[in-house]
Amino acid sequence: MSEGTMQRAAQREVGVPPTPFRQWGRAPREERAPRAKRLNRVLVRAAAVPMVLLAAACSSSGSDSGSGDGARQTATQGAQDSASPSASPTVQAAAYAELPEACEVLSGKTLGELVPKGTKSAKKGSSSDLSARASCSWSSLDNNGVKGSQFRWLNVSLLRFESDASRGTGEEQAREYYQKQVDDARSVPDAKNTKAEPVSGTGNEATAVRYDLKKKEGAFKQQTVVARVENVVVTLDYNGAGLAGDRTPDADDLVKSAEKAAKEAVTAVAKANGAADGGSAPSASSSPSATTSPGKPASPSASASTSASASESAAKG
Known part of the structure; x- marks a missing residue:
């Protein structure tokens, strides 16, 4: 048995991938799967950021509008109350x-x-x-x-x-x-x-x-x-x-x-x-x-x- 043949046999026994895979620049399937999952999570989070910002803007706008309507309603009610006659009856x-x-x-x-x-x-x-x-x-x-x-x-x-x-x-x-x-x-x-x-x-x-x-x-x-x-x-x-x-x-x-x-x-x-x-x-x-x-x-x-x-x-x- 030649020296090269003996080296490849030893590598298979300890579970080390053959040298040609690393030379081609491709990782084994077991290493590629975690990377793909992490990439997907990053993309999903990046897409979610504009949606969160849009929802917050809409909520803020609605709150401001409601506050304005409430303030106007309170002012109108106060004016009506001040203009209404006294409820206390009087007699001569x-x-x-x-x-x-x-x-x-x-x-x-x-x-x-x-x-x-x-x-x-x-x-x-x-x-x-x-x-x-x-x-x-x-x-x-x-x-x-x-x-x-x-x-x-x-x-x-x-x-x-x-x-x-x-x-x-x-x-x-x-x-x-x-x-x-x-x-x-x-x-x-x-x-x-x-x-x-x-x-x-x-x-x-x-x-x-x-x-x-x-x-x-x-x-x-x-x-x-x-x-x-x-x-x-x-x-x-x-x-x-x-x-x-x-x-x-x-x-x-x-x-x-x-x-x-x-x-x-x-x-x-x-x-x-x-x-x-x-x-x-x-x-x-x-x-x-x-x-x-x-x-x-x-x-x-x-x-x-x-x-x-x-x-x-x-x-x-």
């Missing part, structure tokens, strides 16, 4: 904020004419808020023994209404209540000869209602004067009777006395709110608008209390 402020002391609305002279034997018999009505509702009553009995006696009973009720967004202005509420009081006085059960007539020079509006009421004690003459001054309603009840055979009092005299007393009570309301001469305080229509809270609206219990006073006047007779 009430003209009167206070009530006078109910037992002091009538002078001693007037009481001496209406209840001559009861000027010191004042009985103050109960109230949870004297600035919103108050009342006072007096009774008089001139007892002449077997010759009979003269009975008189007087009651003054004051009710003030506060402006409220849900109920309306104090004046509107007072106007409604005033009409209700007049209607109640004209519809007393078992009343006879009922008459109603307006009273001039007493507040913004006033009505006198009179009627006869027969009771076991005698024939009673009932007078009810309802007056409204701004946001306050004054209800004055006055009745008289001749008992134990005494003469029945004259209804015309009683109603004149009741009207005089009602006018005096209305004047007291105006004075309690700063009108030194007893005239009306500045009208609510001339005062600025105010946002009101449901501070002192007349409750149903207050209305019922005042109506009960009117009913009591007849019952006391």
Whole structure:
């Protein structure tokens, strides 16, 4: 065996490729495969770079557009909000904020004419808020023994209404209540000869209602004067009777006395709110608008209390 033949045999035994392959510049198949894979990966990555950049550019553009639209929408909404009117409702402020002391609305002279034997018999009505509702009553009995006696009973009720967004202005509420009081006085059960007539020079509006009421004690003459001054309603009840055979009092005299007393009570309301001469305080229509809270609206219990006073006047007779 020659030396060259022995060398080729030794190379095959250790797994070394024959020399001619390396001389031709070609690597074995096992070496070419990894190189091809690496090349493919490089090409794929190179192609992916423009796609990533394009996607990022599109995303950025869309984000900028959305941000612009959102900013414009926010600005438009803000302009609309600033241009929209306030949601807080307002009503005209009430003209009167206070009530006078109910037992002091009538002078001693007037009481001496209406209840001559009861000027010191004042009985103050109960109230949870004297600035919103108050009342006072007096009774008089001139007892002449077997010759009979003269009975008189007087009651003054004051009710003030506060402006409220849900109920309306104090004046509107007072106007409604005033009409209700007049209607109640004209519809007393078992009343006879009922008459109603307006009273001039007493507040913004006033009505006198009179009627006869027969009771076991005698024939009673009932007078009810309802007056409204701004946001306050004054209800004055006055009745008289001749008992134990005494003469029945004259209804015309009683109603004149009741009207005089009602006018005096209305004047007291105006004075309690700063009108030194007893005239009306500045009208609510001339005062600025105010946002009101449901501070002192007349409750149903207050209305019922005042109506009960009117009913009591007849019952006391």
